[in-house]
Amino acid sequence: MKKLILAGAGHAHLMTIRNLSAFISAGVSVTVVSAGDFHYYSGMGPGLLAGIYRPEETRFDVRKMTEARGATFLQGVIERIDAAGRRVILADGRTLAYDLLSCNLGSDVITLPGASPHLIPVKPIDNLHRAGTEIRNRLQGGPLRVAVIGGGPAGVEVAGNLLRLGKGAAHPLAVTLVSRDDLLLRYPARAGMLALASLRQRGATVIERQAVRQVEASRIVLDAGEPVLFDLALNAAGIGPSAVFGRSGLPVSKDGGLRVNAHLQCVSDPAIFGGGDGIHFDPQPLDRVGVYAVRQGPVLCRNLTAALNGQPLEAFLPQRRYLSILNLGDGRGILAWRSLILSGRFAFELKDMIDRAFMHRFQKE
Numbered sequence: 001m002k003k004l005i006l007a008g009a010g011h012a013h014l015m016t017i018r019n020l021s022a023f024i025s026a027g028v029s030v031t032v033v034s035a036g037d038f039h040y041y042s043g044m045g046p047g048l049l050a051g052i053y054r055p056e057e058t059r060f061d062v063r064k065m066t067e068a069r070g071a072t073f074l075q076g077v078i079e080r081i082d083a084a085g086r087r088v089i090l091a092d093g094r095t096l097a098y099d100l101l102s103c104n105l106g107s108d109v110i111t112l113p114g115a116s117p118h119l120i121p122v123k124p125i126d127n128l129h130r131a132g133t134e135i136r137n138r139l140q141g142g143p144l145r146v147a148v149i150g151g152g153p154a155g156v157e158v159a160g161n162l163l164r165l166g167k168g169a170a171h172p173l174a175v176t177l178v179s180r181d182d183l184l185l186r187y188p189a190r191a192g193m194l195a196l197a198s199l200r201q202r203g204a205t206v207i208e209r210q211a212v213r214q215v216e217a218s219r220i221v222l223d224a225g226e227p228v229l230f231d232l233a234l235n236a237a238g239i240g241p242s243a244v245f246g247r248s249g250l251p252v253s254k255d256g257g258l259r260v261n262a263h264l265q266c267v268s269d270p271a272i273f274g275g276g277d278g279i280h281f282d283p284q285p286l287d288r289v290g291v292y293a294v295r296q297g298p299v300l301c302r303n304l305t306a307a308l309n310g311q312p313l314e315a316f317l318p319q320r321r322y323l324s325i326l327n328l329g330d331g332r333g334i335l336a337w338r339s340l341i342l343s344g345r346f347a348f349e350l351k352d353m354i355d356r357a358f359m360h361r362f363q364k365e
Contacts, residue, residue, distance in 0.1 A: 001029050002308055005088055005096055007078050008104035009034040009062035011041075011290055012275030014362050015297035016102065016304060017062060020069035028308060030071040031096060033078060033088065037063040040125035042290055043355050046154075046327050049128040050161035051136075058125070060362055078105065081248040083269050100271055100307055102300060103258060105242035107277035107288060109235050112149065114215035121235045122154055131234060132165060138231070139169040147220055147228050149212055150236035151179020152186070153326055156195045158236050160329035163202045176205040176228050178220060180237075183208060187324075190341040191334055198328050198343075212237070239288060241278045253280035263313040264300050270307070275300045284318065291322045294358070325351035 004023060006013050009032055016023075023030050040048070044058040066073040077091040081101065088096045109121035120131050138144050144166075148159045159177040166173025177183075177199060183206070184192040199206050207228070214221040220228040241257040251259040251268045257280030259267045266272035267282060276293035286292050299316045306313050324336040325347055333347030 001027055002099045003029045003031070003097060004100045004102070004304065004308065005098040006030065006032045006102050006104070007081075007088060008106060008276075008278075009039045009060075009066075010104040010106050010276050011039075011293035012296045012300055013102065013104040014039075014060065014294075016301040017065050017069075017071075018362060019301055020066065020071045023305070023308075024070040026305075026308070031074055032062065032066045032071060033074045033076055033090070033096070034062055035077050035124075036075065036126075037061060037073075038126070041355065041359060042123075042125050043351075044359075045122070045125040045128045046157035046161040046329065048125070049132040049158060050164040050329050051132060052161070052164070052327075052329075055126070055129055057356075057359065060359075065362075078244055079247070081244065081250065081272070083248065083250060083272065086271060098271070100304060101273070102304055103245075103272065103274040103278060104276045104293070105244055105274075105278040107239040107241055108243070110238045110240055112212055112215050112235055112237055114221075116215050116217050116233065118218065118231065119215055119233045119235055122158060123239065128158070131232070135162070135165060135173070135232065136169070139166065139171050139173060141171070143172045143174070145174045145176070145229060145231045147230040147233040148175065148177045148236055149215075149220065149233060150238060151177065151181060151183045151208065152236065152238060153184065153324070155179065155236040156183060156199070157327050157329070158234055159199055159204055159206075160195075160202075161327065162234075162329070163199070163204055164329035174205070175199075175203070176207065176230070178207045178210060178212060178222070178228060180211045181209060187336055188339055188341050191326075191336055194334050194341065194343045195326070195328070198330070198332070202330065239277060241280075241288075245278070255280075262315040263303055264296060264316055265303070265307075265313065273300060273304060273307070281316070281318070286318055287322075289322065289324070292318060295319070325354075327351060 038059040245258040275296040277288040335347040
């Protein structure tokens with residue numbers, strides 16, 4: 001019996017998990033390895049922080065999805081891949097043998113210099129739910145200062161949704177956003193201007209073009225200017241691929257992503273496939289955004305089936321452009337499509353509709 005391991009249960013693996021019954025019926029032993037029973041949808045994370053969404057609206061029960069289709073779900077953290085021995089080593093020492101391995105290990109938030117027990121990374125996404133709960137509880141007892149580090153899409157959305165969370169609370173919530181560059185640097189300039197105006201008009205302090213030199217227990221030391229004092233800080237400074245591939249001696253990009261070919265297959269090992277934020281797509285570099293992971297899902301599922309049966313593989317053809325909508329936390333959004341930048345309630349409503357439809361697609365079964 002051939003053994004297929006799905007390492008991680010993220011966006012790129014959802015289609016394969018949905019179709020596990022077909023693998024089982026074909027006589028394939030399938031094991032899904034994930035750190036937890038649930039996979040949270042990153043696109044709804046900031047709304048989860050603010051209380052726009054309940055946890056159950058933003059997550060997939062991947063254990064239930066796996067076991068209902070006859071496959072094995074194993075809770076664990078993957079430490080290393082032994083490609084030569086075709087086995088996966090978990091952090092607790094357990095090992096799993098495979099004939100075919102597919103990796104959707106996602107990404108981690110970039111580590112900042114220094115340390116603080118009050119610094120929370122925005123990934124995994126359920127961190128945002130825990131942070132939101134803590135902030136609400138602490139606001140009942142007195143004012144709170146929360147800093148957000150990172151001026152990209154995640155930082156802007158988190159800051160905007162913190163402002164929503166603090167609105168109407170018993171005590172004031174002071175929100176400070178620190179960005180190394182201009183806000184939303186990779187977007188057209190109008191998007192950054194709209195985000196900056198929204199945050200400042202709603203009471204946030206925004207510090208642009210200031211790198212973080214050090215994070216200390218209750219303050220952020222900047223390259224210039226006064227330090228930012230905080231009671232709680234959220235790290236949204238950017239993401240990088242899982243370190244598993246580098247530790248495993250597999251071919252990786254400069255930032256550590258598993259190098260895959262057009263078929264989403266490791267460039268040095270045909271028994272290993274991958275998708276999502278943890279890979280580097282050799283044919284053309286891709287932004288690490290959920291839309292690519294979701295689009296890779298069906299191709300990855302078909303190619304795993306083909307590889308198990310010795311059939312030709314299908315190429316993944318990424319779209320050149322993708323729609324991006326940011327949730328500002330006040331019922332409004334910023335929509336970016338190519339050079340078009342729009343802002344308003346319709347943008348958030350469109351995002352909400354798209355996100356809920358995606359969740360329903362995989363939650364309904």
